Amino acid sequence: MFNPARVSPYSGMTRRKELILLLLLASVQFTNIVDFVIMMPMGDLLKKSLDISPAQYGWLVSSYGLAAGLTAFLGVFYLDNLDRKRALLLAYAGFMLGTCCSAVVPTTRDAELNYWLFIGTRVITGLTGGLLGGLVLSIVGDVIPVERRGRAMGVITMAFSLASILGIPIALTLVDAFGQNWHVPFYGVCLISLPVWVLSFRFIPPLQAHLALHKQGYHRMETIRAIFSDVAQRNALLFSITLIMGQFTVVVFLTPYMINNVGLAQTDIKYIYLTGGLCTVLSGYFIGQMVDRFGRYRIFTIFAFLSVITLLLITHLPPSPLWLVLIVGGFFFIFISGRMIPANTITTSLVEPRHRAGFMSLNSACMSLASGLSGIIAGTVVYQATETSPLEHYAIVGYLAVGATLLALMLLRRMKAIGQSLHPGHLSGTTIPRETSIHDEPF
Numbered sequence: 001m002f003n004p005a006r007v008s009p010y011s012g013m014t015r016r017k018e019l020i021l022l023l024l025l026a027s028v029q030f031t032n033i034v035d036f037v038i039m040m041p042m043g044d045l046l047k048k049s050l051d052i053s054p055a056q057y058g059w060l061v062s063s064y065g066l067a068a069g070l071t072a073f074l075g076v077f078y079l080d081n082l083d084r085k086r087a088l089l090l091a092y093a094g095f096m097l098g099t100c101c102s103a104v105v106p107t108t109r110d111a112e113l114n115y116w117l118f119i120g121t122r123v124i125t126g127l128t129g130g131l132l133g134g135l136v137l138s139i140v141g142d143v144i145p146v147e148r149r150g151r152a153m154g155v156i157t158m159a160f161s162l163a164s165i166l167g168i169p170i171a172l173t174l175v176d177a178f179g180q181n182w183h184v185p186f187y188g189v190c191l192i193s194l195p196v197w198v199l200s201f202r203f204i205p206p207l208q209a210h211l212a213l214h215k216q217g218y219h220r221m222e223t224i225r226a227i228f229s230d231v232a233q234r235n236a237l238l239f240s241i242t243l244i245m246g247q248f249t250v251v252v253f254l255t256p257y258m259i260n261n262v263g264l265a266q267t268d269i270k271y272i273y274l275t276g277g278l279c280t281v282l283s284g285y286f287i288g289q290m291v292d293r294f295g296r297y298r299i300f301t302i303f304a305f306l307s308v309i310t311l312l313l314i315t316h317l318p319p320s321p322l323w324l325v326l327i328v329g330g331f332f333f334i335f336i337s338g339r340m341i342p343a344n345t346i347t348t349s350l351v352e353p354r355h356r357a358g359f360m361s362l363n364s365a366c367m368s369l370a371s372g373l374s375g376i377i378a379g380t381v382v383y384q385a386t387e388t389s390p391l392e393h394y395a396i397v398g399y400l401a402v403g404a405t406l407l408a409l410m411l412l413r414r415m416k417a418i419g420q421s422l423h424p425g426h427l428s429g430t431t432i433p434r435e436t437s438i439h440d441e442p443f
Helices: 015-037 041-047 052-077 084-103 113-145 147-177 186-202 208-215 223-229 231-251 254-264 268-295 295-314 322-348 352-382 394-421
Strands: none
Touching: 015 084, 015 147, 041 052, 041 254, 052 113, 084 113, 084 186, 084 223, 084 254, 084 352, 113 147, 113 322, 147 186, 147 268, 147 322, 147 352, 208 394, 223 231, 231 295, 231 322, 231 352, 231 394, 254 268, 268 295, 268 322, 295 394, 322 352, 352 394
């Protein structure tokens, strides 16, 4: 049986230090998420301000994800050779620089020039911010024992919720206050990120224990060989891709749909994210506890099926009052974020520590590429005759998201079956221990 203490050399870290570490990592995730997701609630505003089509908007949103996917993939080859803390601080500094560039994009009469300059700044941000997600999850996987990791992932996942509760509503309020100026949120992210970087430098300890494993002999391609020689890890990467496509295809055009089809105003959009964020903050910790108590596979399956219902509801909403939209949106955010907690717990448990940052970086690359492709696919499917006319074919996007979610469930069942039949896996004839839980047997 796998011994978490043997694999986690940080098991002696006090609970107080663990909490400080988790809060700082959640803060890094918070700023990174706000920078990315703020593009979507400003979707209708950006389309009109930059005078772009749905397809062009899809590419604008996707530019960050595609750049993040590229750099996260490259991170597979070197992140496991670095102190986790140093890598995190360097990547976060680059992310702040890219966000600052987005904030100072000039506003000229040449809308096409503005569009391409904005895409350029999003690429810069993605090239550095793309490393953060994998690094954060790697640190959690290294430091937090598997029996408490579900709750730890709940804390990290709450960064998404706080981005909805605080980040997006505050950002959209500032946009309204400054005359629909879409630059303002990026200035805000820069101001918040600086003290987070300083506190991380001060309080996150050096994270080098995984480097000792490399002294036994390590090659840059070892992580790649470990991943692609292990059928469970290959399926885990496909699982992450389908899971992300099962939500971002819908989220990318959620705001334009709510404004042009459901009948909400731009000033109403912040209430959707505020309500959804509050719901997921209240549910996130309890879902983490459910993962630890009942098993990550079982909880994911339940929330995946529940998310299918809300995917269909939110992509078929007719003109509706705000209160009804908030109810549907609240359940949508609960079930979408709820399935990510067990999913992250599953993926971090599939790989040993010396390969964890490389695997999670590749996993992050796949997720970033999936989010980028989601925007492109949704932008290709959705059609809008004029900037104020209703969006067409958004329901088709919902069906695509449901299909991706069901495919993720099929992959999860395959991962489960492989894990039971090939305990515990192999790499070049060497046994690789995987983290297991007594609650992981049944779905």
